[in-house]
Structures are given as structure tokens and as C-alpha cells.
Amino acid sequence: MPPVIFLLLSLLLLLLLSSSHAADFCVADLTGRLTPSGYECKKEAAVTTNDFVFTGLGKAGNTSNLIKAAVTPAFVAQFPGVNGLGISAARLDIAPGGVVPLHTHPAATEFLVVTQGTICAGFISTANNVYYKSLNTGDSMLFPQGLLHFQVNGGGTTAVAIVSFSSPSPGLQITSFALFANNLPSALVEKVTFLDDAEVKKLKKLLGGTG
Numbered sequence: 271m272p273p274v275i276f277l278l279l280s281l282l283l284l285l286l287l288s289s290s291h292a293a294d295f296c297v298a299d300l301t302g303r304l305t306p307s308g309y310e311c312k313k314e315a316a317v318t319t320n321d322f323v324f325t326g327l328g329k330a331g332n333t334s335n336l337i338k339a340a341v342t343p344a345f346v347a348q349f350p351g352v353n354g355l356g357i358s359a360a361r362l363d364i365a366p367g368g369v370v371p372l373h374t375h376p377a378a379t380e381f382l383v384v385t386q387g388t389i390c391a392g393f394i395s396t397a398n399n400v401y402y403k404s405l406n407t408g409d410s411m412l413f414p415q416g417l418l419h420f421q422v423n424g425g426g427t428t429a430v431a432i433v434s435f436s437s438p439s440p441g442l443q444i445t446s447f448a449l450f451a452n453n454l455p456s457a458l459v460e461k462v463t464f465l466d467d468a469e470v471k472k473l474k475k476l477l478g479g480t481g
């Protein structure tokens with residue numbers, strides 16, 4: 271290799287290596303643009319310890335609702351420090367008889383730890399195999415990215431879990447809300463679900479859908 275080419279290649283390599291140094295963190299500037307790779311970074315001079323601290327998971331969520339359950343998120347929108355770090359968390363409170371209905375997180379795998387009570391949790395693979403178990407305090411379960419899953423209170427007392435996600439923005443889509451809580455015409459809902467008209471109308475009424 272001619273020395274001049276070697277020199278140019280070496281310089282190029284040096285340039286690539288020095289520019290690939292990643293920042294330690296990128297605390298979200300929530301007023302900035304949200305891109306698929308996250309929010310823009312807050313200026314480092316404005317970053318404080320509190321950007322890396324979230325105090326919301328110690329408080330029980332309000333379970334006085336249809337599903338008798340509450341999700342308290344510590345996603346990037348609530349916890350800007352997780353921006354760009356491939357991680358986030360949430361707290362689940364499920365009252366007796368409560369359920370986190372069948373749902374997916376399109377962008378994240380979930381890791382759940384039961385901290386109180388009993389939760390029957392499960393997921394359905396793309397091969398439609400079912401994996402579910404009754405989890406007691408201290409037990410954990412994984413829900414692989416994008417797969418449909420659920421959590422049901424398995425006892426007579428309020429159950430609590432802390433969950434973590436492999437994304438600062440896991441996303442959340444609850445299947446029954448997607449089907450019955452909007453204005454997708456009943457005839458189409460019936461066609462795409464094989465449910466009859468009476469059942470679709472009943473579920474639309476229950477969940478707030480129209481059409």
C-alpha cells in the first residue's frame with residue numbers, strides 16, 4: 271500500500287473512532303422534537319441529579335375504574351432521564367377482581383416483579399402458544415417484546431408489581447380498547463373479530479366506542 275494511502279486511511283480511522291464516542295446520557299428535552307430514537311438532549315449544564323430520580327412508583331395508583339387497575343408509568347414522558355438508555359419502568363396496582371386487559375408494548379420487552387399479593391399473568395406467542403402462571407410476591411415474569419399479554423389479580427387483596435421495559439417509550443395498546451373504544455364501524459369490527467352484532471354493541475357501550 272502506498273504510504274500516502276496508508277496515511278489517509280489511518281486518519282480516516284482516527285476520525286471515525288473519535289467521533290463515535292457516545293455521550294454518557296441524553297436527558298430528554300421534552301419541549302424538543304420526538305424522533306424514533308428519542309427526544310433531543312437537554313443541555314448538559316441544565317442537567318441535575320433529579321433528572322435521574324423518579325419518585326412516583328411508591329404511591330398506589332387509583333384503581334377506581336372499569337378495570338380496577340392502575341398503571342403508573344415512568345416512561346420518558348414522566349422520567350426524562352431514561353431517554354436514549356433503552357429502559358423505563360412502571361407500577362401496577364390491581365385491586366381484587368381487577369385486570370390489566372390483553373395488551374401489547376410494541377417497542378419493549380417487559381420484566382415484572384410482584385411486590386405484593388398474587389397476579390395471574392401470561393402472554394401469547396405468535397405461534398399462539400400460551401404461557402401463563404400465578405405469581406406470588408417476589409416472583410417475576412418476562413413478556414417478550416410486542417406479544418399480547420395480561421395481568422389479572424389472583425387473590426382477594428390488592429396486588430402490586432413493579433415492571434421494567436427495554437425502551438424509554440414502550441408504547442401501550444390494549445386490544446379491547448383498540449377494538450371497542452373508538453368509531454370503527456360495528457360491521458367491520460364484527461367482520462374482523464367473528465363476534466356477533468349484539469356482543470360488539472355491548473362492548474362498544476361498555477368501553478365508550480361509537481358506530
Ligand SMILES: *[C@@H]1O[C@H](CO)[C@@H](O)[C@H](O)[C@H]1NC(C)=O
Pocket residue numbers: 332333334335
Ligand atoms: C379515584 O378515581 C375516581 C374515579 O375517577 C375518583 O372519583 C376518586 O376521587 C379518585 N380517588 C382518589 C383518591 O384520587
